[in-house]
Amino acid sequence: MAAALEKRLMTEPFFSVRNVVKRFAGLVAVDNVSFDVSRGEIVSIIGPNGAGKTTLFNLLTGQLAPNSGEVRLNGALINNLPPDQRAKLGLGRTFQIAKPLIALTVIENTMMGAFLRYPGLRASEKRALAILEQVGLADRANVRASELTLSERRRLEVSRALALEPQLLLLDKVMAGLNPSEVTESIALFRRLHDTGLTILLIEHNLKVVRAFSERVIVLDHGAKIAEGDATTILSTPAVVTAYVGTRKRA
């Protein structure tokens, strides 16, 4: 039996999205989108505002359930699983608008994630501290989350997701609102995480970030996938440019 499982794992993509559709009373927000992410990859989903990126993201995180289509992680169907079940299966996510637990300290926030794998108090605290070092928040461990700067809050989001020891990390516009030096810092962080074998899927409309460190890009427009491929080629294809910039006005 193990062999069959082994075989299926080899051929089955790590994370697959098959003809997913999401309608909101007539408005088709996500229109039959399909794509795969293999283990250890960094993939970006880009597209103009209102292209359905966030809706798609919420379908992957469990915030919303798709009207049709399948979302599979490691071959397991997770369409209707609530976010906490998906976290158990190894799917960590951050929020576009950071949602730290403001009354709790930085380390307590991180421990919330760590508890999933380390039910003991001390063990989860040790694990959380290690992650805070990795993310560069160790010195702020006992500070209340309410006193953090925006970029620190972003990193706290990441640390809480990392504490789940996810196999796949979903980042929702994690660079938004950061100044250039903070952006480069974050990119360095995600590169380090990627080197440890973590698969990352991020939503971003800051093309500089996309170009900087995502290997593959998926482009959405009006809810549909209009392009997919490696970063450099995709970003130069005309369809993507027009979708972003709009048609060039004849002088």
Place this chain on the structure above:
Amino acid sequence: MSAIPSTTRTWCLYAGGLLVTLLPLAVLSGDLFWVNILIYTYLFAGLAVAWNIIGGFGGQFSLGHGVFFAVGAYMTARLYLGWEISPWLGMIPGALLCATIGPLVFWPTFRLKGSFFAIATLAFNEVGLVMANYLHTVTGGPRGLQIPFKAGLGNMIFADQCIWALIMFGFMALCVAITIVLMRSRLGYYLLAVREDEEAAHAAGIDVTRVKLRDTALSAALASIGGSLFAMYIRTIDPPTLFSLADIGVKFALIALIGGIGTIIGPVLGAFLIIPAESYLRAVMGGGLPGLHLVVMGGVMLLAALFMRRGVAGALDALWRRRSRSAS
């Protein structure tokens, strides 16, 4: 330096704190009037701590804990009167029953927030009252149940009030201990996350509903044990007493508020403020102008809600933090 205070230091701190509350008993053990007040103070401190588990830490503001209190009281009294089962054993089925019906009853209303949940639990209390009046065979109906005086350790009936004071102290200590263990465990931290932001808690892999259900079960079971002790102490229980909002339902929440909602020691502080004050006021002013002492108690509740929203513990905590910040 670990953010979590060391286990031994925490336990010593709380044990020390609780032992201090034994001092008044030692000093006043001769004066039955104050011993009786202390008995209620310990009992209601424990009940407020139990309520705080779901009301304070869980953020689910329940006004229906009178139902668990009543189930515990009726179950223990009925088992003792009917089959001579010692209340020490009779407490357990009541607690287990509440640990199961509590979550079942609260579960559908968990998605309600704040005041909606409170109103739903109020409705539970009212249904409970009507049922207690109606099911004569089980609850003795409006006449309730009377337990004759037959002293004995096994019967949990004592002539000496101080023994009762120690039992109620034990109950309070049990509730505080359970809260400490809870808040130093995964479930405790999960509770804080759930109260703070359910969506973020979901994302952190927390099964929000299950956390609330387990939390309610614990809180309901302790409230039921409190009810059993109350029944054996008073030895006459009837629906108006057990389901009274002012004396039971809302009082748990009030004590926790005035003491400091969402803190471990807050409810104990609250009980030591409210119960003696109310009993003394009733004794002194009760005979004079009818209702005047309740005007005062109502005023205290109003002022506490307006000016002491984080309760005495909250105020002390803020004071201590401001002092330590100015010192450092």
Place this chain on the structure above:
Amino acid sequence: MNIAGRLISAAILGGGLLAGTAIAQDSVRIGAVNPYSGPLALYGDELARGYQLAINERNAKGGVLGKRIEMIRGDAGNPQQGIAAVDQLVTRDKVEILIGTYISAVSNAASDAALRHQKVYWDTNALAAELTERKLPNFVRSGPHGANFAEMSVRATVEMIAPAIGKKPNEITVWLEHEDSIYGKTIADVQKVEFEKAGVKITGIGAHNFRAADLTDVVLRARRANPDVWVQTGYVPDGNLMLRTAREQGYKPKMILFVGTGDTFETLDALDTEYLEGLFVVSYPRPDVAEKFGPGAAAYLDSYRKAYNREPVAPQGMAAFTGMHMLLDAVAAAGTTEMTKVRAAAKQLSDRLWREVR
């Protein structure tokens, strides 16, 4: 008694209470346990006024055991407050005897606490039958209890109402309505037994909450059963609402028998006299009852009016008044306030009274 007057008198009383505790031990102190706050404060006050009148009369004649008598109030609206009140009265106010109790549940808990202090608990008004069935060595009941009201309502039906409507007892039909707390339920249960013993047919028993916003269903269910006598045991609010609703629904059974309430000005204000004509009431003996039936009632009425310059609020006050006198007689006969002796003296007194009555 306008509101300002009442405030001043209360302040003095309140002040008196505080000062009372300081007076030396040259007086016999009696603790009165009643609900002086909350919904039933009216009746607690009335009982206390009844006690005070009896005490004033006794003090005028030299008090008891050669000492002045003094009453101290203990407010108790529920069982746990009953225990607290007894502890307070005994330990802090140094009372030697406890008297009281408009609410049966409070009497149950308070008399238990009094036993712990080895003090007599003399109950003048609680109705629950269990109070005496418990056989507590310190408990004496001087007032009527539930069964008496029930038996009296049956005798009233069989001996007065049946002949009045020209029917034999076994031909009469009754509907027993009662409010659903301990008071109504206790009396209704005994009524059921007694009516069946008397051969009277019970067409139905109904219960309602005395706080209900509407009692039309109670009236319609009674009308559907069409009893000759409509018996209701309850408090003033539900009694008044039932009578008003019955009048509005145009339902006037041959006879209405109220137990416990219906004879106070509160009902008179609520209903015009026309509908109340012919309403039978089984209640405590009223202060304005004819001297033939209630010797001394007129004297009580005079002293009440003089002391409080108003009409008695409720007949329960007179039961408290007579109860206090019987207690003081028992204490005088016993020569001490010690529990067992007072109870024994009370027993003799009671036997002698019953012999005289028969």
Place this chain on the structure above:
Amino acid sequence: METLLNVLVVGILLGGIYGLVSIGLNLIFGVIRIVNFAQGELVMLGMYGAFLAYSMLGLDPYVSTLIVMPAMFLFGVIVQRVAIQPLQAESSMQIFATFGLLTVLQNVVLVFTRGEGYSVATKVASFSIAIGEIRITGTHLIILIAVTAISVLLHLFLQRTLMGKSIRAVTQDRQAARLMGINVERTFMVTFDIGSALAGLAGALIAPIYTLSPGIGDNFILAAFAVVVLGGLGSVAGAWAGGMIVGIVEAFAGYYIDPELKQAIWFLIFLLVLVIRPTGLSGQVGAEEVGFREQS
């Protein structure tokens, strides 16, 4: 068959009473989300106001409403300013503050009246209409007419007038309303005061029916919350319908099942609705979300 009709009429008339008592709460809790447990006491004060007018000035309760309503409006100003304004966004604290207020008001009245049960007679509404077995009394009829008229007026007020629109705006989103130049605090105050005045009116109109006691407010407060939530938060027509439902259910449960159980029955129905559809029967779109989202 006629008793069925009679019970139905009784239910409707009782529904009128529940509707009238909860109109004020519908504004205060349904529209501006203030959890006012002392609403029953505002009704009680209205009743005692009618009694004072009746006993001192000899006014019929229906005439005394002209004094009781403005008095309760002013009383609402004080209560709102002292107890409600500071707790605008904290619903659990509102529960405490208003429960404290409930205890204070009830016992202040007890201190003055020593619990004596007063009654108020009315000459105006002493008539009653009889159709076969069905009886409709003047007092209940006036209440039914009053609650219907007020619901219509309130609905128009909320839909048409500027103040009405600003009240609804403030409920939807305080920040947005503030941006539109609405004085949020004043709007909340006026809404609370109207709610308090309506409670006074309810008290005056039901005074002839019940025997007054300081604690009579408790008989209505839970029913009022149930009616407001059942009818749909903030929806005036919903509250009217909610009152009818509670009244009719109570009448039928009382007559056909058991008067002792009738309250438990409609409480259970209330719980079911609260769980299945917290916005009630005709809650506005978004009320569910508004009901859940803590207004910052």
